Amino acid sequence: MNTQVATDTTTARINGDRLWASLMELAKIGATPKGGVCRLTLTDLDKQGRDLVTGWAREAGMTVTIDKIGNGFMRRAGRNNSLPPIMTGSHIDTQPTGGKFDGNYGVLAGIEVVRTLNDLGIETEAPIEVAFWTNEEGSRFVPVMMGSGVFAKAFTLEHAYAALDTEGKSVKGELERIGYIGPQEPGDHPIGAYFETHIEQGPVLEDADVTIGVVQGVLGIRWFDCTVTGMEAHAGPTPMALRKDALQISTRIMQEVVACAMRHQPHGRGTVGMVQVFPNSRNVIPGRVKFSIDLRNATDALVDQMADEVKAYAMKAAKDSGLDVKIEMVSSYPAQVFHSDCVDAVGRAAKKLGYSNMPAVSGAGHDAVYMARLAPSGMIFIPCKDGISHNEIEDAKPEHITAGCNVLLHAMLERAGVV
Ligand SMILES: [Zn+2]
Numbered sequence: 487m488n489t490q491v492a493t494d495t496t497t498a499r500i501n502g503d504r505l506w507a508s509l510m511e512l513a514k515i516g517a518t519p520k521g522g523v524c525r526l527t528l529t530d531l532d533k534q535g536r537d538l539v540t541g542w543a544r545e546a547g548m549t550v551t552i553d554k555i556g557n558g559f560m561r562r563a564g565r566n567n568s569l570p571p572i573m574t575g576s577h578i579d580t581q582p583t584g585g586k587f588d589g590n591y592g593v594l595a596g597i598e599v600v601r602t603l604n605d606l607g608i609e610t611e612a613p614i615e616v617a618f619w620t621n622e623e624g625s626r627f628v629p630v631m632m633g634s635g636v637f638a639k640a641f642t643l644e645h646a647y648a649a650l651d652t653e654g655k656s657v658k659g660e661l662e663r664i665g666y667i668g669p670q671e672p673g674d675h676p677i678g679a680y681f682e683t684h685i686e687q688g689p690v691l692e693d694a695d696v697t698i699g700v701v702q703g704v705l706g707i708r709w710f711d712c713t714v715t716g717m718e719a720h721a722g723p724t725p726m727a728l729r730k731d732a733l734q735i736s737t738r739i740m741q742e743v744v745a746c747a748m749r750h751q752p753h754g755r756g757t758v759g760m761v762q763v764f765p766n767s768r769n770v771i772p773g774r775v776k777f778s779i780d781l782r783n784a785t786d787a788l789v790d791q792m793a794d795e796v797k798a799y800a801m802k803a804a805k806d807s808g809l810d811v812k813i814e815m816v817s818s819y820p821a822q823v824f825h826s827d828c829v830d831a832v833g834r835a836a837k838k839l840g841y842s843n844m845p846a847v848s849g850a851g852h853d854a855v856y857m858a859r860l861a862p863s864g865m866i867f868i869p870c871k872d873g874i875s876h877n878e879i880e881d882a883k884p885e886h887i888t889a890g891c892n893v894l895l896h897a898m899l900e901r902a903g904v905v
Pocket residue numbers: 577588589622684
């Protein structure tokens with residue numbers, strides 16, 4: 487019979503002031519005059535950020551290992567270290583005009599969870615690991631979510647190493663230069679579960695006045711280029727009935743992109759963000775129009791259905807008008823539905839802690855998307871001011887920062903098991 491008395495963790499809470507102070511401390515590295523942060527991946531400033539965070543981890547008694555793509559793993563031992571770790575993490579690189587919270591919050595929330603476990607003397611069955619992933623932002627080197635992508639074997643280490651910035655510097659060279667090319671093989675260790683805490687980067691939670699978004703998954707994306715070809719002609723002498731106006735047909739298709747997204751609520755998104763009109767002259771009937779179509783939805787089946795509907799509409803418009811319409815897919819990113827065990831753990835933690843919460847979806851990519859290929863994964867969203875990120879004015883409220891981290895603590899404790 488197991489005589490071990492389970493530690494009661496019901497009242498465990500993180501130290502919100504300490505977490506906030508750490509966020510503000512890290513934000514000093516690369517601070518911009520407008521209150522944001524510019525800490526591009528694999529720069530000297532990124533090295534300083536990495537040194538600060540790994541220093542904090544060591545102070546909290548964690549071991550730090552670095553893999554070959556520069557991902558950092560900060561580990562707090564469990565009672566049974568043969569179990570795969572329960573992991574959390576995010577990234578500490580920023581956009582050139584980035585904010586203090588995007589990514590940084592997810593990493594420092596993990597450190598705060600460990601500091602709290604230390605304060606309260608709570609031992610977990612499985613180890614706890616906090617990761618920072620290299621080059622999530624993708625602004626200096628492509629592809630985005632590079633470190634987690636290599637870890638999840640979405641692409642090879644060699645592919646990532648070869649990426650060059652605009653000055654011709656390589657990922658491998660820059661990793662070596664800042665001393666963050668580690669010996670560990672990316673993806674070498676299994677993960678029990680992965681949680682990522684993040685600002686929402688959208689306006690839904692703030693609009694609903696809700697503290698916690700229980701993230702169900704990340705939207706699937708399909709990108710198309712649409713080209714409509716008609717005939718240029720003089721705007722004066724050509725009667726309306728005898729025109730082949732490529733822009734008129736294009737605007738109908740553009741309206742259908744939006745209408746289609748409206749038919750596929752709650753998560754359908756349809757955007758035309760780029761339009762080129764030829765010859766782009768005020769007294770010439772447009773002979774050719776090229777525009778982008780961005781469709782998103784919560785599952786691949788739904789986003790593919792949206793694409794079919796838009797294509798069918800475009801083909802009918804082509805037939806009715808006699809103009810040539812071509813739609814070509816240029817990129818496709820699969821939807822990621824998070825594992826119900828992790829989604830439910832987040833929902834239970836929010837409820838137990840008395841925070842208002844609602845299901846949420848992520849319209850942006852995150853490291854958790856790649857982790858979800860390896861282990862049950864989930865995300866915790868908190869509101870950010872006006873839904874704005876990738877901007878120096880990005881802001882979040884201390885009480886939301888605290889709440890998200892408390893949810894992380896309890897979700898991780900549930901998965902890690904408390905001795
Ligand atoms: Zn991020």
